[in-house]
Amino acid sequence: MSKKIIKDELPENYEELKKAVNRTASWRARLDAVEELGRYNTSQVIDIMNTRLANDPVYKIQEEAYRILIDFGKDVQLPARKKFEIVKGANKVFLRVKKSLPKDHTFEEFATKLKRMRIDVYDAYEGERGLEWLENEWTNIVTNK
Known part of the structure; x- marks a missing residue:
C-alpha cells in the first residue's frame, strides 16, 4: 500500500494525532497516529517521528517511524530491539x-x-x-x- 505524502502542511486533526502518538495506554493508537502523521512531511511531524524512533517501547512503532523518516529523506538509524526490560523497572x-x-x-x-x-x-x-x-x-x- 503506497502512502501519499503531503508536504508542508499539517492534517486538520494534528492536535488529536499528537496526543494519540504519546498515549502510553495504547500502542495501537500510537501506531495508527504515527502512520497517519507519516503522510505529512513537516518539521513538527519529523520531530514526532524522531521521538517515537528513539523512545517508543514498542519496536513496531520505532520501525514505522524509521520507515517514515527514511521516506522523508532523513538519515536515521533504526535502534536495536531491546532484549530484556523494555520498560525500566x-x-x-x-x-x-x-x-x-x-x-x-x-x-x-x-x-x-x-x-x-x-x-x-x-x-x-x-x-x-x-x-x-x-x-x-x-x-x-x-x-x-
Missing part, C-alpha cells in the same frame, strides 16, 4: 502486582490488576512481546517466588 512492577494478589490468583487477575496499576507497562509488553510472553513471566514469578 518492569520486573519490580510485575512482582509488586503479584504480591498484591491472593496466593492462588489467575493470570487473568494478574493481567487485570497490572492494567489498573500500570497500563503503560501492560500496554508496552502486550504490544512488544504479546500476552503469551506476559503469561510466561507471570508463571515464572508464581513458581519462583
